[in-house]
Amino acid sequence: MNARELDQLHILSVLVEDKSGVLARVASLFARRGFNIHSLAVAPTNRARFSRITVVVDLESAPLEQIIKQLDKLIHVVKIEELRPADAVERELMLVTVVKGEDPHDVLDIANRNGGYALDFDDDHITFSFGGAPKRLDVVERELAERGIRRIQRTGRIALPLLATES
Amino acid sequence: MRLTGAQAMLKSLELSGVDVVFGLPGGAILPLYDPLIESSIRHVLVRHEQGAGHMASGYAHITGKPGVVIVTSGPAATNIVTPLCDAYIDSIPMIAITGQVAFGAIGSDAFQECDTVGITRSVTKHNELISSPDDIPRLVQEAFHIATTGRPGPVLLDLPKDIANTDMEWDPAIELTWGQDLDLPGYRPHIEIDSSAIAAAVELISGAKQPVIYAGGGLLRARAVEALAEFVELTEIPVVTTLMARGVFPDDHELCLGMPGMHGNYTAITAIQQCDLLLAFGSRFDDRVTGKVDAFAPKAKVVHIDIDPAEHGKIRQAEVPIVGDAREAIVAINKLLIDQGAARPDRTAWRSMVSGWQEAYPLKYDQSDTGYPLKPQYVLEQLRDLSPADTIVVSGVGQHQMWASQFWHFNYPYTWVNSGGLGTMGYAVPAAIGAKVASPDKTVWAVDGDGCFQMTSQELITAAAEGIPVKIAILNNSYLGMVRQWQELFYEERYSQVYLSPDHPDYVKLAEAMGCVGLRVDRAEDVAGVIEQANAINDRPVVVDFRVDEFEKVYPMVPSGGSNDVVIVGPEGDAELGLGAAPS
Ligand SMILES: Cc1ncc(C[n+]2csc(CCOP(=O)(O)OP(=O)(O)O)c2C)c(N)n1
Ligand SMILES: [Mg+2]
Numbered sequence: 001m002n003a004r005e006l007d008q009l010h011i012l013s014v015l016v017e018d019k020s021g022v023l024a025r026v027a028s029l030f031a032r033r034g035f036n037i038h039s040l041a042v043a044p045t046n047r048a049r050f051s052r053i054t055v056v057v058d059l060e061s062a063p064l065e066q067i068i069k070q071l072d073k074l075i076h077v078v079k080i081e082e083l084r085p086a087d088a089v090e091r092e093l094m095l096v097t098v099v100k101g102e103d104p105h106d107v108l109d110i111a112n113r114n115g116g117y118a119l120d121f122d123d124d125h126i127t128f129s130f131g132g133a134p135k136r137l138d139v140v141e142r143e144l145a146e147r148g149i150r151r152i153q154r155t156g157r158i159a160l161p162l163l164a165t166e167s
Numbered sequence: 168m169r170l171t172g173a174q175a176m177l178k179s180l181e182l183s184g185v186d187v188v189f190g191l192p193g194g195a196i197l198p199l200y201d202p203l204i205e206s207s208i209r210h211v212l213v214r215h216e217q218g219a220g221h222m223a224s225g226y227a228h229i230t231g232k233p234g235v236v237i238v239t240s241g242p243a244a245t246n247i248v249t250p251l252c253d254a255y256i257d258s259i260p261m262i263a264i265t266g267q268v269a270f271g272a273i274g275s276d277a278f279q280e281c282d283t284v285g286i287t288r289s290v291t292k293h294n295e296l297i298s299s300p301d302d303i304p305r306l307v308q309e310a311f312h313i314a315t316t317g318r319p320g321p322v323l324l325d326l327p328k329d330i331a332n333t334d335m336e337w338d339p340a341i342e343l344t345w346g347q348d349l350d351l352p353g354y355r356p357h358i359e360i361d362s363s364a365i366a367a368a369v370e371l372i373s374g375a376k377q378p379v380i381y382a383g384g385g386l387l388r389a390r391a392v393e394a395l396a397e398f399v400e401l402t403e404i405p406v407v408t409t410l411m412a413r414g415v416f417p418d419d420h421e422l423c424l425g426m427p428g429m430h431g432n433y434t435a436i437t438a439i440q441q442c443d444l445l446l447a448f449g450s451r452f453d454d455r456v457t458g459k460v461d462a463f464a465p466k467a468k469v470v471h472i473d474i475d476p477a478e479h480g481k482i483r484q485a486e487v488p489i490v491g492d493a494r495e496a497i498v499a500i501n502k503l504l505i506d507q508g509a510a511r512p513d514r515t516a517w518r519s520m521v522s523g524w525q526e527a528y529p530l531k532y533d534q535s536d537t538g539y540p541l542k543p544q545y546v547l548e549q550l551r552d553l554s555p556a557d558t559i560v561v562s563g564v565g566q567h568q569m570w571a572s573q574f575w576h577f578n579y580p581y582t583w584v585n586s587g588g589l590g591t592m593g594y595a596v597p598a599a600i601g602a603k604v605a606s607p608d609k610t611v612w613a614v615d616g617d618g619c620f621q622m623t624s625q626e627l628i629t630a631a632a633e634g635i636p637v638k639i640a641i642l643n644n645s646y647l648g649m650v651r652q653w654q655e656l657f658y659e660e661r662y663s664q665v666y667l668s669p670d671h672p673d674y675v676k677l678a679e680a681m682g683c684v685g686l687r688v689d690r691a692e693d694v695a696g697v698i699e700q701a702n703a704i705n706d707r708p709v710v711v712d713f714r715v716d717e718f719e720k721v722y723p724m725v726p727s728g729g730s731n732d733v734v735i736v737g738p739e740g741d742a743e744l745g746l747g748a749a750p751s
Contacts, residue, residue, distance in 0.1 A: 017353060020296070025288060032289045069477035075293045075313060078353040 008060050009038050011088060011159050014053040014071065015079040018044060022076045026053060033070055036061040039156030050078065054158045087165040092134045092157045094141065095119070097127040099148030107147050114140045125150055168339060172300030173198040173331040176264065177206050179307035182345045185235050185262075187211060187226070187604055189219035193239025194279060195266030198331035200237075211604065211633055216243045218597040218626040220250020224259050225561060225601025228584040231390065233260035233314045233322075234601060240266040241279030244325075245286065249591060252290035254321040256588030257411060258388055260314040261321035263291075269329040270298060283325045292320030297327065300335035308346050317356030318475040319388055358474065360491040365499045367487045368446075368470045372500070373509050375444035375468075377517045378404045381427065381456075384411025384587065385449025385473060391415075391494035392580045395448065398497050401504050403514060405521055407435040409450055411587040414577035424521065428456040430569040430721050433528035436731050438521055439464050447471040449493040452482035453588070454727075462730035472496045528736055530573055532719070538691030540716035543567060543642045545691055547574040550612060550640060553698045557582060558610040559602050563595040563619030565649040567642040569721045571614040582609075593622030599637040600630050610638070610702065617643040617667055617674075624677065630708045631682030638701050639710045644717050645669040652720045656744050669714055678710035689714035 016022045023042055030037050036058035044051050057067055068080050083090075097120075098107050104126070111118065111128050114136070120127040130140050134157045141152070170178065176199055180188070187209040192200040203210055213219040216238045223234025238247055244265040254261045268277040273296075284296045293313045295306055310322040372378065386395055392415055399406060399422055406416045407427045416423050427435040439445065445467040450456070457463040460482060471478075471485035472493050479488040489496045532544040547570055560575055561584040562568040568585060577583050584602050586594040599613035620641050630637055647665040654662050678685030684707055688697045694713070701709045723736045726744050735744050 020298075021284065021288075024285065028288050063480075066477065066481060069479075073292075073475070073477060075351060075354045 008058055009056050010059060010064055011083040011085070011090070011157065012055050012057060012068065012071070013081045013083050013159060013161070014055060014077060015045070016051050016053055017076040017078060018049060018051040019076050022051070023053070025074050025076060026055070026071065029070060029074060030057075033066075034061055035067050035070075039154075041156045041158045054156070056157060081161065083159045083161055087162050088159045089162060090133055090157045090159040091131060092137055093155045094130045094137050095127060095153045096130070096141070096144060096149055097125050097151040098144050099150060100124055100126060101147055107144065110140065110143050110147075116140070168337045169334050170337045171198065171202075171331065172297075172303055172326070172333050172335060174202050175300060175303040175335055175337055176307065176326065176331065177202050177208065178337070179304050180235065181207060182342060183307060183311045184232065188235040188237050189213055189222040189226075189601065190237035191216055191219060191239070191243065193243055193266065195240035195268055195328045196237060196243075196264075196326070196331075197266075198328060199264070199266070199326065210237075211600075211629065211635075213597070213629050214625040215623065216246035217249055217593065218600075218623055218629065220247040220261070220263070221253070221591070221594050221597035221623070222601035222604070222626070223261050223263075224250060224254050224257075224594075225584050225598030226605045227254075227259050227261060227601075228598070229559065229581055229602050229605035231260075231388075233262045233311060233319075236261065236263045238263070238265055239279070240268055240283065241281045244281055244283040248286060248290060249589075251287055251321045251323065253586050253589040253591045253594065255290045255292065257586065258319050258384065259321070260319040262310055262314055263287075263321060263323040265323060265325050266331075267296070267325045267327040270327040271329070273327065283323070287323050290321070291323050292318075294323040294325065296325045297330055300330050300333045303335065304337070304341055309349055309351060312346065312349055312351070313354065317354075318385075356474075358476075358491040360489065360496050360499055362499070364487055364489045365496070365503055368489060368500055369503045369507065371444055371468055371470060371487060372402060372404075372446070372504070373507075373512065376512070376514070377442045377520075378402075378444035378446060379424075379438045379442040380404050380406040380446045380448060381409070381439060381450050382406050382412045382415050382448050383409045383450025385451075385493050386412055386415045387449075387580060389449060389474070389493035391449065391497055394494050394497035394501065397501050398504075401501060403511060403518075404446065405438060405518075407431070407439060408577075409453070409456060409587075410572055410585065412449070413572055413575075413583040414580045417578040418576040419578050424525070426572055428453075429458070429725050429727060430573070430723065431456075431725075432530055432573065433723055433734050433736055434521060434524040436723070436725065436734050437524050439467075440731050441520070442467045445469045447473075447483075447485070448497065449473065451478050457482065458725050458727070458729055458731045462732060528723075531722075531737065534691055539689070541689055541691055541694070541714060543570050543644065543713070543715040543719055544574050546640065546642060546694055546713045546715060547571060547614065549694045550614070550698055551575050553695060554612060554702060555610050558612055559584065559599075559606060561585065561595050561599040561602055561611065561613045563613075563615045564590045564592045565616040565619060565647070566644070566652065566719070566721045567614055567616045567619075567648070570642070592616075592619040595619055596623045596637075596639060597626045599639070600626055600635050603630075603635050603637045613637060613639045615639055615641050616648060617641055617645065617669075618647045620674075621667075621672070625681070627678065627681045627683050627708050627710065634706075635708070636705050637708050638704075639708070641674055641710065641712050642715050643669055643674065643712050644715050644719065646717055648719075649721070655720070656741060674710060674712035678708075681708075683708040683710050685710050685712070687712040687714070
């Protein structure tokens with residue numbers, strides 16, 4: 001992904017009422033209005049009534065302001081914050097099954113340098129987990145791809161505002 | 168007090184002020200229809216659920232209260248998707264209660280199961296699947312609140328059969344605070360109007376030389392008729408009223424320029440193109456009004472009042488966006504204008520420019536002396552002149568809709584009911600019935616096309632059976648006329664699947680078979696007599712088959728997607744229309 005493309009990605013942290021179907025409402029609004037979702041992560045918060053959705057939107061499709069305003073019209077959407085990467089902490093988790101190859105030290109070395117954990121293996125493969133900033137995971141993914149990735153699952157990013165910028 | 172879910176639902180509707188519902192029963196909704204027998208609520212039994220939805224819409228247009236629909240699950244729920252979508256795009260408050268299979272059976276492809284909440288998600292302002300009878304009073308209060316506040320719209324509650332049959336504890340104390348103290352943390356419809364925006368608007372208004380008010384349907388939803396009248400009185404700014412706003416400002420007022428848009432009149436379109444300040448009050452820059460957006464009102468600064476934040480900047484970025492209730496906003500502007508006591512700017516030059524266009528480009532048509540072929544515009548003028556001034560006019564979608572909007576003189580608010588945003592053929596007959604239920608003392612004329620009429624005409628059986636004496640004027644041009652017009656102009660007169668025949672069905676016999684009076688006219692000289700005959704009938708619905716010119720076209724016309732600077736005012740401009748960009 002080049003810099004221009006990254007510029008088009010914005011992170012929205014969306015506090016929603018934890019009602020059945022709320023994710024479907026958000027997803028179908030994006031589909032209905034032709035907005036593109038780059039990634040999406042959802043989980044309950046510490047308050048029983050609410051969940052938080054971190055959605056990374058692609059502004060190629062629509063201006064951010066329209067996306068936020070349309071989202072805000074959903075009755076179960078309580079609050080939307082736009083998190084600019086510079087003002088937020090972001091993390092993502094990646095599970096990846098890699099081909100061991102001739103010399104497994106090679107992939108183990110990549111894992112060690114990037115804080116990966118080996119979770120599973122067989123004669124030919126190792127499955128690692130990596131956590132970190134999404135950009136860092138991009139780099140790891142590229143390196144591993146050169147060795148041979150059999151399967152990969154990333155969670156999509158989650159984010160919270162930097163304490164210093166929070167009002 | 169112990170109530171079943173169904174009883175709790177009916178009691179909740181009663182407490183919400185519902186006096187009439189439109190619907191049709193079936194398996195999953197049976198529990199709700201049983202206690203209906205004892206309820207004070209009137210039920211209008213429709214012949215097709217789509218009719219119930221449009222009736223609710225007609226009712227809501229007239230009363231401002233939500234129209235209520237009750238139908239069963241599955242096919243009945245899918246039958247109301249069109250009216251929900253119609254109400255959603257035109258911001259009409261509506262409540263739909265749909266039956267659903269038993270809660271535990273959801274997802275099993277049970278008989279008449281469909282994913283109603285999923286299907287209607289994008290055509291409702293909100294919807295909920297009821298999962299416990301205890302939730303019913305709360306959900307009904309929330310539904311009415313959501314449907315009627317902010318930008319109004321339809322709300323659907325899906326009621327599983329077992330939940331309707333299960334007992335719940337009704338706490339009479341909630342009746343005292345009904346509709347209040349709702350806990351919806353994600354819904355804040357009241358927006359405090361920003362006084363600095365009001366001041367900025369007043370400054371622009373005071374400085375403008377060629378201002379125009381572009382009045383939209385939001386003004387009717389906001390009950391802003393009087394505020395608008397006062398504003399015009401204070402400023403003497405001319406008004407164009409969109410298709411959704413006909414009647415919000417009297418057509419006979421000298422400052423009323425009529426309807427803008429694709430088939431608007433020359434003066435309304437051109438005044439917008441030439442204005443230096445566009446006051447978009449409760450309007451949303453619909454593509455049928457703007458034509459090519461980049462060329463729309465190119466010289467104008469814009470003040471945009473809309474209660475829906477998402478409408479601001481969606482199509483056109485206003486210099487002064489005012490987010491909030493249109494009535495409150497205009498009242499605030501009026502107050503500031505009065506407080507400032509500023510002298511009225513001299514607008515003589517602008518006024519004479521506008522009246523110059525009015526004189527040069529009136530609406531026109533040609534009724535031949537022989538009275539044959541009968542022109543649809545002539546029928547409308549006669550209908551207008553021979554019916555009470557406050558007649559409610561309801562229309563379908565097509566050429567007849569445009570002529571009705573153009574040739575009627577709307578001098579009262581809430582006398583024009585039509586499907587603007589979705590353009591739903593078949594809207595007129597049921598919506599007229601809903602309007603007549605809402606306003607039984609007024610004459611209600613539906614102006615319908617022969618194509619539209621055939622989509623929902625069976626609701627005249629409902630009208631006859633329930634004693635709802637609406638009047639239907641079919642402008643029978645034997646064609647899907649609006650489509651025929653486009654094929655003539657943009658597809659080299661290659662007519663593909665638009666001919667309907669004037670005689671199939673025989674509208675007079677069909678009307679009689681449905682318990683209505685059926686009349687027919689095909690000559691100009693007979694029109695007045697038949698209209699008077701129809702107007703004198705008040706005990707039954709009346710259908711008049713007006714055999715009108717098959718080839719009449721709607722003018723003026725701005726080719727779709729074209730700039731509003733090019734207005735074709737009559738057939739002599741057809742060649743130019745044909746040269747326009749490919750229509751959309
Ligand atoms: C449900 C639906 N189907 C199709 C259309 C497309 N359409 C728009 S106007 C029109 C013709 C309407 O014919 P008629 O009711 O006879 O009216 P006329 O234009 O002849 O006055 C059609 C087919 C529509 N608006 N709605
Ligand atoms: Mg027709």
